[in-house]
Amino acid sequence: MANISELIERYIKNLLQESQGDSVELQRNELAAQFKCVPSQINYVLSTRFNTENGFIVESRRGGGGFIRIVKIPLEQHGDPAVQIYRLVGEEINQSQAENIIKRLAEEELITLREAQIFRAVVDRNSLRLELPWRDSLRANLLRVMLAAVFRES
Structure with a gap:
């Protein structure tokens, strides 16, 4: 059985797929009530699964009429994906960011x-x-080299 964070992530990603555009607006408290969890659990999912590394921007406004807007940013819309990923990787990257x-x-x-499985290994x-x-530096270098090889073939 999936944990609550995975269920919330799947729910939000389904909403994004069903939406007309590349964004969806949600109420944090309503989402917490729907999943019978505390609002901080929603915050956790947003910060760990809907960040820029994962291709999202999260905007929020607090207060009575507050909302959370989640915007999916496809790589192709903003120039060469290889260059974008290369910049995201940087000179050092930890395992979580790489994954x-x-x-x-x-x-x-x-x-x-299959390539993703190889990259993860x-x-x-x-x-x-x-x-x-040294480990984070080597990881970044290996990831950049693998990406260059994959994108060179395309």
């Missing part, structure tokens, strides 16, 4: 599911047996 980028690439169908901390910050 988010890999997940996004697979969701956007810029890499195959390569950037995993168990594969990179180095101390920090």
Whole structure:
């Protein structure tokens, strides 16, 4: 059974798919009531699963008429996806950030599911047996090299 964070994430992504545009507006309290959780659980899902690494912008307005607007940003709309991902990776990247980028690439169908599995295995901390910050630096370098190889073929 999926945990509450996964259920909330799936629900929001389904709303985004069904929406006419690339955004959806939600009420944090209504969403919390629907999933029988505290509003901070909604905040957690938004900050960990709907961030820029995952291709989203979250806007919120607090107060009585407050809302949360989640905007999906497809890579293709903003220039070369390879350049965008290269910038996201940077000179150092931790495992969680790398996995988010890999997940996004697979969701956007810029890499195959098999490529995503290979990418995850390569950037995993168990594969990179180095101390920090060397591990995050090597992970970023490996990810950039793999991405360059994939995008060069396209």
